[in-house]
Amino acid sequence: MENKDFAIFILTHGRADNVVTYNTLISSGYTGKIYIIIDNEDKTYQKYYDNFGKENVIMFDKLEVSKTFDEADNFNDRRAIVYARNACFDIAKKLGIKYFMQLDDDYSVFLFRINQYGTIPKGHFKIKTMLDSVINSLLKFYISSNADSIAMAQGGDFIGGEGNSFYNYQLRRKCMNTFICSTDRPFQFVGRINEDVNTYTRIASTGKLFLTTPLVSILQKETQSNDGGMTDIYLDNGTYIKSFYSVIFSPSSVRIGLMGNKNMRMHHKIKWNNAVPKIIEEKYKK
Numbered sequence: 001m002e003n004k005d006f007a008i009f010i011l012t013h014g015r016a017d018n019v020v021t022y023n024t025l026i027s028s029g030y031t032g033k034i035y036i037i038i039d040n041e042d043k044t045y046q047k048y049y050d051n052f053g054k055e056n057v058i059m060f061d062k063l064e065v066s067k068t069f070d071e072a073d074n075f076n077d078r079r080a081i082v083y084a085r086n087a088c089f090d091i092a093k094k095l096g097i098k099y100f101m102q103l104d105d106d107y108s109v110f111l112f113r114i115n116q117y118g119t120i121p122k123g124h125f126k127i128k129t130m131l132d133s134v135i136n137s138l139l140k141f142y143i144s145s146n147a148d149s150i151a152m153a154q155g156g157d158f159i160g161g162e163g164n165s166f167y168n169y170q171l172r173r174k175c176m177n178t179f180i181c182s183t184d185r186p187f188q189f190v191g192r193i194n195e196d197v198n199t200y201t202r203i204a205s206t207g208k209l210f211l212t213t214p215l216v217s218i219l220q221k222e223t224q225s226n227d228g229g230m231t232d233i234y235l236d237n238g239t240y241i242k243s244f245y246s247v248i249f250s251p252s253s254v255r256i257g258l259m260g261n262k263n264m265r266m267h268h269k270i271k272w273n274n275a276v277p278k279i280i281e282e283k284y285k286k
Helices: 020-027 045-052 062-066 082-095 131-144 195-206 231-249
Strands: 006-011 033-039 057-060 099-103 107-112 149-154 179-182 210-220 254-259 265-270
Touching: 006 020, 006 082, 020 033, 020 107, 033 045, 033 082, 045 057, 057 062, 057 082, 062 082, 082 099, 082 179, 099 131, 107 131, 131 149, 131 179, 131 210, 195 210, 195 231, 195 265, 231 254, 231 265
Parallel strands: 006 033, 006 099, 033 057, 149 210
Antiparallel strands: 099 179, 107 210, 149 179, 254 265
16 A cells, blocks of 8 residues: 555454455455454454454444434434444544545455446456555545545446446445545544435535545445344344435435335435535636
């Protein structure tokens, strides 16, 4: 890694023996700093220390973090990743790190979505040795931009193939999973569940900028298929309640709809024309 003021944070809970992302990072050519972020309500914390070394595992106080942002409910159920997401900014400051990338713990592969000619093919290519270079490029773009956070795409963004709208844009106004952040550009994730969508719609409506590049992506296990993490809370509540948190925060731009082909499920749908401001620079004034 070119930038020594950068680290990757893997956010995890109850999966000390199954932090898939850690091995995927190493096998894909990442050589920078990695920290495992856990909470003080994780009963398997000792196993994390044993597996990764206590110096590489950072524990935060989940209850204290819960008091710092709007959870959007009164359930007192903290089986969610949003607490770790918000804790990362203070953790980075304490570690003396300016830039960090938040990753979930279940990524099986990192992928190129462009080929050697700079065009987007129908397929994709596994990143085998060049993840340092990819992250260096993303970080350079993030630093030079005024974005509050940027992210890689997800496998689901490309459903539909070449005609999918994701192929027609260099950047999209969303941000999920692989958040690149800076302690100089702090923001708060909101809502106990669906915190990524809640955040990139609600606070983006106030002028914050969140972006996803379609040029690289990650693949992860399907929601509700992997023990530990947030699987239990998704099984308990279902995707309707999950998606409805985003409606609570942004009722003018988010609604609930059906997603899928044959096996339909409830999912959020965003009307971007209502979601974010579109401000033209003064130099274009006639």
